[in-house]
Amino acid sequence: MRKNFKLIIEYDGSSYHGWQRQKNRKTIQGEIEKAIMTITGKKIALTGSGRTDAGVHAFGQVANFYCDTEISPEVFQRGLNGLMPKDIIIKECNTVDEKFHARYDAKTKTYRYRILNRTTPAAICRQYAWFIKKKLDLDAMQSAILHIIGTNDFKAFEGAGSPRSSTKRRVINAGLQQKEKEYLIFEIEADGFLRFMVRNIVGTLLDVGLCKITPDDFKKILLSKDRNLAGATAPPHGLFLMNVKY
Amino acid sequence: MRKNFKLIIEYDGSSYHGWQRQKNRKTIQGEIEKAIMTITGKKIALTGSGRTDAGVHAFGQVANFYCDTEISPEVFQRGLNGLMPKDIIIKECNTVDEKFHARYDAKTKTYRYRILNRTTPAAICRQYAWFIKKKLDLDAMQSAILHIIGTNDFKAFEGAGSPRSSTKRRVINAGLQQKEKEYLIFEIEADGFLRFMVRNIVGTLLDVGLCKITPDDFKKILLSKDRNLAGATAPPHGLFLMNVKY
Incomplete structure (x- = not known):
């Protein structure tokens, strides 16, 4: 069944070229998507609440992604935190309503x-x-x-x-x-x-x-x-x- | 004239083998003494209020050293901060009474x-x-x-x-x-x-x-x-x- 996963993310942006995925450059979105792919074997597009620029940090960035999986949010969270560099941490991972959109729904x-x-x-x-x-x-x-x-x-x-x-x-x-x-x-x-x-x-x-x-x-x-x-x-x-x- | 210089030091101890000078190992005391030597051309012994262990940080370590010099405390401070790695900062540099001893006088x-x-x-x-x-x-x-x-x-x-x-x-x-x-x-x-x-x-x-x-x-x-x-x-x-x- 296709589920909608919501992430709350903390990151130290010091060594990243910002949030948004870029070819051949280390970005937050890129690192998280790569780790999700390692876990699920599927190519996933992560939607952030918005971009942060190169060098900017976040205590509570929010993002969501859809995935047809039996993996529980807890296992996803632990897996992602285990796979990713230490300057990116998934603080929370939950399944949410399928309509939830991290960017459009942000108030x-x-x-x-x-x-x-x-x-x-x-x-x-x-x-x-x-x-x-x-x-x-x-x-x-x-x-x-x-x-x-x-x-x-x-x-x-x-x-x-x-x-x-x-x-x-x-x-x-x-x-x-x-x-x-x-x-x-x-x-x-x-x-x-x-x-x-x-x-x-x-x-x-x-x-x-x-x-x-x-x-x-x-x-x-x-x-x-x-x-x-x-x-x-x-x-x-x-x-x-x-x-x-x- | 021999003067007694008092330093207040902030450091991130992450990449140091503690305060105390050691042969062939990066220490806080060692770095500061080296920088003082570069400025004065003299070998100086720095007295800290006490040791901190490897990896321990300080917002307000205190140390003193004697030096026969015409260099002002302000110039010393700027020179030291310019010469030292960025994870060691001299927050204050003053000349004090010649009897002041950073370790013995600490209350x-x-x-x-x-x-x-x-x-x-x-x-x-x-x-x-x-x-x-x-x-x-x-x-x-x-x-x-x-x-x-x-x-x-x-x-x-x-x-x-x-x-x-x-x-x-x-x-x-x-x-x-x-x-x-x-x-x-x-x-x-x-x-x-x-x-x-x-x-x-x-x-x-x-x-x-x-x-x-x-x-x-x-x-x-x-x-x-x-x-x-x-x-x-x-x-x-x-x-x-x-x-x-x-």
Whole structure:
């Protein structure tokens, strides 16, 4: 009987060319599909909730695949975790309604971006945060963030080469918290994300934190819909896909 | 003029044979001494607050060294961080009173041990916690911990091959906290530690958490002064030297 399997996946994206399968390149989707094929002997197409770019991490990526098999979800999970590299872990594996689609059914996604803001780089966990030496103005950054909450056209924060029917997205929550004194954690939940959207927002927020621009300038950039006015794209290694809600 | 330099050091111990200098083996002390020699052209002996074992990490190891030099602490810090591998970072470098001795003057040290307690191993930060699959009894572990607070003879938790004048130590604080649902963080501050003491305490606490022994059994093991009764030595990669107080 054909079953629909739902996976919740944690991965360290450091050594991968992103989520999406590519010929001759190591990707998360590619590794998981390869392992499923080893177990089932069948070629399977895995559907992710969305792509993550090269170097981006995930605590709760969601994907599904169809398979005509008697193998139980528990056995699948153990088998996949046994076969795959240690930087990809299947946290959950369940059979779900045959209509469940990891991408189309996603209601919101939450991303986190970690900034290490102190005078020296990290020795521990150094591949999981963007190191910024200059002291950032947290209050100014928090004021700027308020402007992105709600439904907005995020064209100014969209990466090049990503054709979309609309560049409007609804941001349900966004905030910045200080953690263990030296880390700044930016968290954002939205009904969808444009390519590089989080990293472009963070890059522009950084300009606010460095007092190169004001929170009001940040708002003007958002309203301008002009990518050229926004800041640099923050590096991928500070970014985490936290969870996907259905 | 001979100056006394004090360093605060963060390191990821994953790829080192511990703190202490060894011939033909990569150690933290060895790397720092080598970098100091490159900068000054002089052979320097670095004094650490104490050794950490192979694979153990530090957020705040402290060390000092004497050097007759005109180089400022700021230039030393930048030079060392530029010369050393990225998993060792000099967080602070200052000149201090010539009598300051990183080991003899240490009043207390604080260690942290991280346990990941969930059904699957970590993909992210996997080299920084001990993965325990079976659900641990937090309350029982916390009850056991109360027995080590105060001055006790920790002979039952001492590793072999470590001659000491006394095996009594004063534990000022010890506690266990849950973090992000799946992590257990054991923290302990004491006026000194025997070899493997934290890791042997954690290994025995694990037996309490797994309900193999009771908190009362834990107390009996402590009072027995018999290493054979205590649990296994927890692996080094979950252990962090947090700070040293003077």
